[in-house]
Amino acid sequence: MVTLEHVSKHYQRKNVGLEDVSLQILPGEFVSIVGQSGSGKTTLAKLIIAEERPERGRIVIGGWDITRIKYGEIPTLRRQIGVVFQDFKLLPRKTIFENVAFALEVAGESNARISSVVAQVLKIVGLEKKMDRYPDQISGGEQQRVVIARALVHRPKLFVADEPTGNLDSINAQEIISLLQKINEFGTTVVLVTHNREIVNMLKKRVVTLDHGHIIADQKAGKYLL
Numbered sequence: 001m002v003t004l005e006h007v008s009k010h011y012q013r014k015n016v017g018l019e020d021v022s023l024q025i026l027p028g029e030f031v032s033i034v035g036q037s038g039s040g041k042t043t044l045a046k047l048i049i050a051e052e053r054p055e056r057g058r059i060v061i062g063g064w065d066i067t068r069i070k071y072g073e074i075p076t077l078r079r080q081i082g083v084v085f086q087d088f089k090l091l092p093r094k095t096i097f098e099n100v101a102f103a104l105e106v107a108g109e110s111n112a113r114i115s116s117v118v119a120q121v122l123k124i125v126g127l128e129k130k131m132d133r134y135p136d137q138i139s140g141g142e143q144q145r146v147v148i149a150r151a152l153v154h155r156p157k158l159f160v161a162d163e164p165t166g167n168l169d170s171i172n173a174q175e176i177i178s179l180l181q182k183i184n185e186f187g188t189t190v191v192l193v194t195h196n197r198e199i200v201n202m203l204k205k206r207v208v209t210l211d212h213g214h215i216i217a218d219q220k221a222g223k224y225l226l
């Protein structure tokens with residue numbers, strides 16, 4: 001589902017993002033990416049969704065070589081990936097329904113299809129009863145569940161979440177992780193970037209540890225190392 005071959009990415013002033021990283025994630029896997037601040041986790045997530053480009057190496061997503069993806073092809077790629085980043089916000093003047101519907105409207109879907117898909121994904125995250133509320137009328141954990149619902153509207157085969165539990169207390173964080181597990185059980189490959197030791201140790205899934213842009217550990221049923 002995700003293949004990186006000898007991928008390197010540096011930022012200005014020789015800041016190392018990733019250095020010669022090779023990684024293969026199979027369809028249906030649930031992989032946590034961990035490591036200290038600045039170790040390259042977000043860089044890895046951004047390369048997978050073509051938000052950044054590598055200067056060396058090759059990246060293949062679902063059989064598609066995106067190493068030199070054209071700008072105009074990025075929306076097509078993004079529709080195949082559910083993306084949740086920490087700074088993703090809901091639109092404050094739109095209801096929960098409208099926030100989720102927006103991604104489908106942009107893609108030119110019919111109103112009938114939009115209603116049915118939005119109802120479906122809001123049910124998955126347990127918020128179908130609150131779809132007429134505005135973001136400031138629901139809790140932080142609920143808002144994050146809406147963000148996840150929005151990322152599910154195109155039924156992605158791959159789900160990439162960068163610190164989706166970052167601003168949440170441990171009960172809400174646990175709920176988000178349960179949701180990611182549910183999405184994974186439906187067959188979607190999940191890549192979870194996280195700092196949360198408790199969650200990683202509880203998941204008992206594959207853990208890839210980054211350090212200064214390098215993979216320093218890749219464990220099958222891993223533990224939080226650093």
Ligand SMILES: Nc1ncnc2c1ncn2[C@@H]1O[C@H](COP(=O)(O)OP(=O)(O)OP(=O)(O)O)[C@@H](O)[C@H]1O
Pocket residue numbers: 011012015016017035036037038039040041042043044
């Ligand atoms: N836009 C940028 N310009 C310059 N350097 C950058 C940029 N983005 C990231 N970096 C640098 O690349 C390295 C990896 O950053 P990255 O954001 O991938 O780390 P991270 O593991 O996600 O950290 P955190 O846990 O703090 O989110 C860091 O040294 C960072 O300073």
Ligand SMILES: [Mg+2]
Pocket residue numbers: 041042043
């Ligand atoms: Mg980061």
